Amino acid sequence: MGPCSAESREQVLDTARQLKEACGVSSFIFRAGVWKPRTRPSSFQGAGEEGLQWLAEVKRTYGVAIATEVATPEHVTAALKAGVDYLWIGARTSANPLAVQTIAEAIDRFAVRPLHCKTANAVRPAAPVGLLIKNPVNADAGLWIGNIERLEKTGVPVMAVHRGCGHKPCWSMAHIVRTARPDIPMLLDPSHMSGDAAKVPELLPKVVELGLDGVMAEVHCNPSQALSDAAQQMTPREFRDSLDSILSRFCLASLICPSNESKELEWLRAEIDELDDTLWETIASRMDVSRRIGIWKKANGVAALQPERYKAISEKLKVKSEKLGLPSEFIERIWDLIHEQSLKQQE
Secondary structure (H helix, E strand, O other): OEOOEOOOHHHHHHHHHHHHHHHOOOOOOEEOEOOOOOOOOOOOOOOOHHHHHHHHHHHHHHOOOEEEEOOOHHHHHHHHHOOOOEEEEOHHHHOOHHHHHHHHHHHHHHHHOOOOOOOOOOOOOOOOOEEEEEOOOOOOHHHHHHHHHHHHOOOOOEEEEEOOEOOEOOHHHHHHHHHHOOOOOEEEOHHHHHOOHHHHHHHOHHHHHOOOOEEOOEEOOOHHHOOOOHHHOEOHHHHHHHHHHHHHHHHOOOOOOOOHHHHHHHHHHHHHHHHHHHHHHHHHHHHHHHHHHHHHHHHOOOOOOOHHHHHHHHHHHHHHHHHHOOOHHHHHHHHHHHHHHHHHHOO
16 A cells, blocks of 8 residues: 655655554555556656655665566666566556566666676665556556566566556456455555545445455545545545455455355356446436437437337347347337337427
């Protein structure tokens, strides 16, 4: 846990202090980004290498492991020289297998060969304790697995971090990876998955329900003042309270240890729930377009009901039902309901 970005020495140390008070010393890894691959160049891009010194101070002061995001071989070298324990690769970098490969090669140099130093007494930075790879921004399970394999060649333990795609869970992608590589720990990133701190508590139960191995969440000493991703960060105490609520619900009830069979069912249900959400959102969007079509028709003296178009769409759906392997009667019933409601939107 930790803030999205290391913004200042005071912010980093204050967040770490609050985390220690809320969660204890050994129960978390302190994370903060010092290089931020933001969409807009005007956005806060991170504190750079100076931020690594703040993380190192957190490690010395509170005795916790530290983690930061890397996107280039130069980032790897600087982070390991600063004593960073865990390196993570973000979703944007994870979408580029060539970038992941160059990062893996940089890590490999620290893992298997001494670093050439000009000074005989110079100490070679240690290899990282672990590597974390987030899923790509696009829902590509194969690419995510490939990135895991690239990083595994370094010999450093690898963990997968499921953060969803564009504030969507993408449970199907994670399910594929979890099934293919059950030996790799998978963490949940509810902060990026939701994009909203208020929704993080709704996602935390998935860790237990799906048999995941931990959480990589964003917490900040003063979220409203955060320089990046302010909306999705919680205070350490808020996060701890949410976590306690989830743990008490599962650990003090009869659902202490879900079986592998029930976990598989929960994965499938998570996929269904996400598909249902997408279905209803799509229908709602269609109704909004129908309403706008109704405004245009009224302005241009066109009748709401257009029999020829209705007939053409119906015929198209009959062909589509065969391609999709769905009963034509089933599709026709759904289409009639959608069409009926669309006409009401145009009234």
